[in-house]
Amino acid sequence: MEAHERRTLPEGWEWKKLGEIVAIGSGGTPSRGKKEYWEAGTIPWVKISDISDKYISETSEKITNEGLENSSAKIFPKGTILISIFATLGDVGILKIDAACNQALAGIQMTNNNLNPDFLYYYLKMLKSYFESIGRGVAQNNINLTILKSTKIPLPPLPTQRRIVSILEKAEETKKLRAQADELTDRLLQSVFREMFGVLGINAKGWDKKALGECLEIPLNSGLSPICTDETRGFPVLSLANLRDNGLSNVITKYYQGDKPSKGIDLEIGDILISRSNTRELVGRAGMYKGVPEKVIYPDLLIRIRVNRSILNPVFFEKYLQTNSIKKILHTLAHGSSGSMVKISQENLMNLSIITPPIFLQQKFARIVEKIEATRQSQNQSKQQIDDLFSALMQKAFRGEL
Numbered sequence: 001m002e003a004h005e006r007r008t009l010p011e012g013w014e015w016k017k018l019g020e021i022v023a024i025g026s027g028g029t030p031s032r033g034k035k036e037y038w039e040a041g042t043i044p045w046v047k048i049s050d051i052s053d054k055y056i057s058e059t060s061e062k063i064t065n066e067g068l069e070n071s072s073a074k075i076f077p078k079g080t081i082l083i084s085i086f087a088t089l090g091d092v093g094i095l096k097i098d099a100a101c102n103q104a105l106a107g108i109q110m111t112n113n114n115l116n117p118d119f120l121y122y123y124l125k126m127l128k129s130y131f132e133s134i135g136r137g138v139a140q141n142n143i144n145l146t147i148l149k150s151t152k153i154p155l156p157p158l159p160t161q162r163r164i165v166s167i168l169e170k171a172e173e174t175k176k177l178r179a180q181a182d183e184l185t186d187r188l189l190q191s192v193f194r195e196m197f198g199v200l201g202i203n204a205k206g207w208d209k210k211a212l213g214e215c216l217e218i219p220l221n222s223g224l225s226p227i228c229t230d231e232t233r234g235f236p237v238l239s240l241a242n243l244r245d246n247g248l249s250n251v252i253t254k255y256y257q258g259d260k261p262s263k264g265i266d267l268e269i270g271d272i273l274i275s276r277s278n279t280r281e282l283v284g285r286a287g288m289y290k291g292v293p294e295k296v297i298y299p300d301l302l303i304r305i306r307v308n309r310s311i312l313n314p315v316f317f318e319k320y321l322q323t324n325s326i327k328k329i330l331h332t333l334a335h336g337s338s339g340s341m342v343k344i345s346q347e348n349l350m351n352l353s354i355i356t357p358p359i360f361l362q363q364k365f366a367r368i369v370e371k372i373e374a375t376r377q378s379q380n381q382s383k384q385q386i387d388d389l390f391s392a393l394m395q396k397a398f399r400g401e402l
Contacts, residue, residue: 019149028072037067248287
């Protein structure tokens, strides 16, 4: 019995296996090699990246009826809870539309009138760390439907479920307000960049242009291909997962257990890491290394860019690579025979044409970024406090202590 199942429940509550009170099924992916399964598709098809909020109302991809009929994909009705069971574990959302999903997601449909779907949503959300712990160590991190069906949930009377949902929904509003403030900070930074340097795709301000290869201090270099584990020993690794839309997370979660590597540990503050191999929507992600206490390894899926600082300021160049117009260009440089994984070659990256505004202007922008990032740091501390309070509130709610 897992820790979250050991506690004694309040009177009138009972433990139920999930498979006893809901219907659970997984999704599927039509062949990427069949254009007729995807082109002009009208059926929403959910991926993990489409789960960004409580409700899922749109998807980045759609499939055709032919694709649906010739794959293991199935349509889940509006109101179905989707939970990620592969790679990224325990992300949860509720469908606001009828939709299919890929095999990395499981669909949970209500079959018991004594279970409030919002109550189940919040409880599954609370179990994210539990799912991550039991899925860790399995190839690619995954949990199967058997594990999901055997997971126990506390089932209080319906009025209690509704009261818990009402409390958690109000608490979640605070999280949304914090997220909106964070989004405004991001927009401010984008606005400052456009004001100073214009729209990059058209180079409206007529800045000088150079090939990236002309702007480097040392040659481009991809990292190692280490076998990593989650054990907190060995050489820390900045993995592909460290690259986010808005930069590079320096939180280390992967470690290399082999002999001391001969290269790949010489990152310097200001180096840019860019993903050279990934799905088309994620390839080309870029972020600046800001340092960690120990030297780190980076994998061969990332390329290190160390710019000549008399030509490019690293802070400016990081934000440059993160603009939508440059992301689109990087996506066009990515090629591959696989429908899901594509690559940017070092040669194509070396030939990437970039604008080079006067260095004093880039440095001015970097100083502005420093001030905005200080604000963001304060916001992150506030966000962490709100997240911690929300987690504690959920724990109390599902112990019957509210």
